[in-house]
Amino acid sequence: MGFAYFPHTEGDIRAMLDRIGLDSLDGLYSDVPEDVLYKGDFSIPDAMSEMEIRRWFDDLASENVRLKVFCGAGAYDHYSPSAAKAVISRSEFLTSYTPYQAEVSQGTLRYIFEYQTMMTRLTGLDCSNASMYDGPTSAAEAMLMTVACTRKKSRVLVSATLLPRVIDVVGTYCKFHGTGLSVIPESGFSSDLEAFRKELAAGDVAGVLVPGINRYGIIEDLSGFADAVHSAKALLAVYSDPSSLAVIRTPGEWGADIACGDAQSLGIPLSFGGPYLGFLCCRQEYVRKLPGRIVGQTSDPEGRRCYVLTLQAREQHIRREKATSNICSNQSLMALYVTVYLSLMGPQGLRRVNELSYGGAHYLYSALLDTGLFTEVSEKPFLKEFVLRSGIPAAVLQEKLLEKGYFAALSCGDDIVSFCVTENRTREEIDDLLSVIRDLRSSK
Amino acid sequence: MKYYDKLIFELSREGRTGFSLPENGWKDSPDDIPGNLRRCRLPDLPQVSEPDAVRHYINLSDMNFGVDTGFYPLGSCTMKYNPKINEEISAHPGFSGLHPLQPAETVQGALKLYAELSSWLCSLTGMSAFTLNPFAGAHGELTGLMIMRQYHISRGDTKRTRIIVPDSAHGTNPASAAVCGLEVVQVKSTPAGTIDVGDLMPLLDDTVAGIMMTNPNTLGLFETEIREIEASVHAAGGLLYYDGANMNALLGKVRPGDMGFDIMHLNLHKTFSTPHGGGGPGAGPVGVSSRLAGLLPSPVVIRDGKTGKFSMAGNPGGPGRISGFAGNFGVLMKACAYIMALGKRNVTKVGPYAVLAANYIKESLKDRYRLPVPSLCKHEFVFDGLKDVSPAVDGISTLDVAKRLLDYGFHAPTIYFPLLFHQSIMIEPTETESKETLDAFIEAMRKIADEAVSEPELLKTAPHCTPVGRPDETLAATHPVLKF
Numbered sequence: 001m002g003f004a005y006f007p008h009t010e011g012d013i014r015a016m017l018d019r020i021g022l023d024s025l026d027g028l029y030s031d032v033p034e035d036v037l038y039k040g041d042f043s044i045p046d047a048m049s050e051m052e053i054r055r056w057f058d059d060l061a062s063e064n065v066r067l068k069v070f071c072g073a074g075a076y077d078h079y080s081p082s083a084a085k086a087v088i089s090r091s092e093f094l095t096s097y098t099p100y101q102a103e104v105s106q107g108t109l110r111y112i113f114e115y116q117t118m119m120t121r122l123t124g125l126d127c128s129n130a131s132m133y134d135g136p137t138s139a140a141e142a143m144l145m146t147v148a149c150t151r152k153k154s155r156v157l158v159s160a161t162l163l164p165r166v167i168d169v170v171g172t173y174c175k176f177h178g179t180g181l182s183v184i185p186e187s188g189f190s191s192d193l194e195a196f197r198k199e200l201a202a203g204d205v206a207g208v209l210v211p212g213i214n215r216y217g218i219i220e221d222l223s224g225f226a227d228a229v230h231s232a233k234a235l236l237a238v239y240s241d242p243s244s245l246a247v248i249r250t251p252g253e254w255g256a257d258i259a260c261g262d263a264q265s266l267g268i269p270l271s272f273g274g275p276y277l278g279f280l281c282c283r284q285e286y287v288r289k290l291p292g293r294i295v296g297q298t299s300d301p302e303g304r305r306c307y308v309l310t311l312q313a314r315e316q317h318i319r320r321e322k323a324t325s326n327i328c329s330n331q332s333l334m335a336l337y338v339t340v341y342l343s344l345m346g347p348q349g350l351r352r353v354n355e356l357s358y359g360g361a362h363y364l365y366s367a368l369l370d371t372g373l374f375t376e377v378s379e380k381p382f383l384k385e386f387v388l389r390s391g392i393p394a395a396v397l398q399e400k401l402l403e404k405g406y407f408a409a410l411s412c413g414d415d416i417v418s419f420c421v422t423e424n425r426t427r428e429e430i431d432d433l434l435s436v437i438r439d440l441r442s443s444k
Numbered sequence: 445m446k447y448y449d450k451l452i453f454e455l456s457r458e459g460r461t462g463f464s465l466p467e468n469g470w471k472d473s474p475d476d477i478p479g480n481l482r483r484c485r486l487p488d489l490p491q492v493s494e495p496d497a498v499r500h501y502i503n504l505s506d507m508n509f510g511v512d513t514g515f516y517p518l519g520s521c522t523m524k525y526n527p528k529i530n531e532e533i534s535a536h537p538g539f540s541g542l543h544p545l546q547p548a549e550t551v552q553g554a555l556k557l558y559a560e561l562s563s564w565l566c567s568l569t570g571m572s573a574f575t576l577n578p579f580a581g582a583h584g585e586l587t588g589l590m591i592m593r594q595y596h597i598s599r600g601d602t603k604r605t606r607i608i609v610p611d612s613a614h615g616t617n618p619a620s621a622a623v624c625g626l627e628v629v630q631v632k633s634t635p636a637g638t639i640d641v642g643d644l645m646p647l648l649d650d651t652v653a654g655i656m657m658t659n660p661n662t663l664g665l666f667e668t669e670i671r672e673i674e675a676s677v678h679a680a681g682g683l684l685y686y687d688g689a690n691m692n693a694l695l696g697k698v699r700p701g702d703m704g705f706d707i708m709h710l711n712l713h714k715t716f717s718t719p720h721g722g723g724g725p726g727a728g729p730v731g732v733s734s735r736l737a738g739l740l741p742s743p744v745v746i747r748d749g750k751t752g753k754f755s756m757a758g759n760p761g762g763p764g765r766i767s768g769f770a771g772n773f774g775v776l777m778k779a780c781a782y783i784m785a786l787g788k789r790n791v792t793k794v795g796p797y798a799v800l801a802a803n804y805i806k807e808s809l810k811d812r813y814r815l816p817v818p819s820l821c822k823h824e825f826v827f828d829g830l831k832d833v834s835p836a837v838d839g840i841s842t843l844d845v846a847k848r849l850l851d852y853g854f855h856a857p858t859i860y861f862p863l864l865f866h867q868s869i870m871i872e873p874t875e876t877e878s879k880e881t882l883d884a885f886i887e888a889m890r891k892i893a894d895e896a897v898s899e900p901e902l903l904k905t906a907p908h909c910t911p912v913g914r915p916d917e918t919l920a921a922t923h924p925v926l927k928f
Contacts, residue, residue, distance in 0.1 A: 005717075005790075028820065036671075047789045057781070062538070064554055065546075094719045094722075095512045096508050103911070106912055110507070113927070176623075177625050295926070301914060320628075326620040331723075358470070359469075360470060362471075381477050
């Protein structure tokens, strides 16, 4: 019986086997030891039609609960414009390979060049790579990069105010790479400059990673970090939410050498954690240690402006075990998504996203305090995500909200809970969440 | 394809907008943030209307080659058809709106999908457990090597820090090993193109963590001495890593687990039909044999035997966390749909049809292109340049052949890899190409062989029919312009 993805007729198979000089398809595996050939049954479904496949996923989807998301913690429910989705579904982008053959890949190469430009403008740094897997892995690559950029240094420092999963991934990479990692305790819900200074004094530190906005949603004041890190001959990397960089101080303005993070916040759907988009930017002097693909501008024999993958002497297919990283791809299609997103948003749109998120988050913050069920833990400024101390145990609170269709009050340890508001949340939704919480007070 | 010369920044005009967002009715404003924490002025992003932006990107797409526009004979890349229903499935609103930290009871469907796909991959590969968290092939390699090291370390066997990698391996193998803190030891290939077992044996001591193998290897040859290699590496206390880049050759016919491999990765964007997307996102699930089943990275998806409910948990015994969440979930959904479409009936034909196509092209062109290893190949094979002309005498190289192919409407093959030959042309068709397409490709390759003799300039200056000619790569590298 035929199958939609196989074009072979019986006659085709016969003609091709004849050319090869074989009688049957089995002959194609005559070089494989007999005992290695698999003759059993596979535990996979029987072939399904499109209709059956759709139904299967519909049924499966009904086992999920779609919630109104009032949480962030590294994955943000920002609005996804229709045009961005439409562009990435374009076959010429979707079904293309890595742009090694530049003459037939100018579309991919050019949007990556645009992406690199936009990321440098958001972060305030000189260079960007073509993107990476996700935020936490970009942070790990950033830390290994600092080791490659400095001489004879084998330890990196990360702030305890980073998202725990970022610290975990950096820790895994460092452990196997043979790079030391110290997590520097926080002070007052922020990175502790004095604690970093003490560690830097040891002289073995290659790089430091701090968040621009931390796991509590607090916008960190990174005054003094660049000087402290640079005077210890180390590199400063800032883990940033690129959406926020329309309004908050950039890694470049803080004097950072590297910016990394997850660009999922630039409108990429939540999709249960992936695909997202890691980004990595650096100052000019470190570009030859920057891991990942990089696109550069050049010209063809007729003098036409065109683009190629460049500075490839850094990469695994040339350098093998001496490469700056093992990464061999980027998250190209997601980089396209973000490039289209930023083109549509422009400076004013990205500002609006932040205004709506900030306004909604601060409205919720005040109103939650007014319920009397929460107390303030910090007066430090925040953007769209914040924490409060809950009078109700975090697990109970989250469970009660879940019953009403809200994903909110994510536990950050003890009875500290976090909330996040993006432009995707309406005033009605926020008010409804508040009324659910007020009802908890009366039933408490 | 036509040349289009604009960048989005060149379409930008002060005051134009392309966004559609509600008016801001909130009282509080980000301007209330203390001045030293605020950005000085708004970022210089493009200011374009939505129609201008859309037309710009569609014009860019018109300068791109894709599987949907033509045939990619791209060795080691498995550029098969990307089914359309997969895209529809991965955009399913019942999954795309799920936050990755939602409590397990609200994402049972997503967790079940993760568990189902893992079990199907186990069955197809003969492994015992899979993690779907790695984001790409190279990420899978790194994860697999971490598992390998974790295994030795957990047994107190800490001196195993060397890894054996064949000279024909993909560049990511040694690079992943280096990131994982392993010292790379290269093992030679025989003139017949497979691992030189005589060269391997003396390397196997108690400092060897394991060996990384691609089987069939990058010459498209099945490593016929796999049984002997497996027994020797295991006897020396090492583990065998299977690089799944070439799994398409074996899908439905041979399982890495049955060959004795302990750890492997799959490239879902190769063997399991998910699109390459111009370089990603892919997915690189890692499978392990039963004795390593407890060493997967965090998080792992587990099923409660009593309630049948799924949950996600950390795995303290494993190497740790290697991804923010649980992989490129949207890509996993596509692979799931593909396996369902194939089903038991068709999965057994994927490997044979891919191998049939490769041997058909090889046999149809070996009179015009130098074939260094003439034996039966698997899903791909390697020519070492043209037969009738040579780079030294005639100045025609593999690069010229590749570029000329673009004029005939085909993507170029993988060239100058593997490194075993100077003029490598690595060709991999897949099971989704028709005989007519393969014949057209063969005809183009033969014409190019003729042209190399009759009109060599045509090749040296190719391509002629693409939006741009050969870019000046030296200029790009010596005077890097990396942003507008």
